[in-house]
Amino acid sequence: MTNNGPVLRIFEARVKEGHVDELLENFATTSAQVVNGHPGNRGYFFGRCVQGGENMVMFVSMWDDLAAVKRRFGDEWQVSYLPEGYNAIIEECSIRHVDASAGWHVQPSTNDGA
Numbered sequence: 001m002t003n004n005g006p007v008l009r010i011f012e013a014r015v016k017e018g019h020v021d022e023l024l025e026n027f028a029t030t031s032a033q034v035v036n037g038h039p040g041n042r043g044y045f046f047g048r049c050v051q052g053g054e055n056m057v058m059f060v061s062m063w064d065d066l067a068a069v070k071r072r073f074g075d076e077w078q079v080s081y082l083p084e085g086y087n088a089i090i091e092e093c094s095i096r097h098v099d100a101s102a103g104w105h106v107q108p109s110t111n112d113g114a
Helices: 020-034 065-078
Strands: 008-017 041-048 058-065 090-099
Touching: 008 020, 008 065, 020 041, 020 058, 058 065, 065 090
Parallel strands: none
Antiparallel strands: 008 058, 008 090, 041 058
């Protein structure tokens, strides 16, 4: 993988039955604290996966480059980081990294209600 950036760190999880809302709440607090404000982090987003079943969720963080990801997660950067309590509600999970330097465009919000 190149180190050009931006890099998306994509955490995907299959959640145990009845715990999706709980994990999404954890994403908004605990997972957000894992990445927010750390050098090289440009932000994050999360939600339910449209495909793969109703118990699939995703947390995606965006980083300046791969070096920033490695600084934040250390030698275990290729492994899913699970804060305390996550193991109890997650059946399985994975982590992927995408070098988005080949093409990146985000339409800015107009907030005009249209």
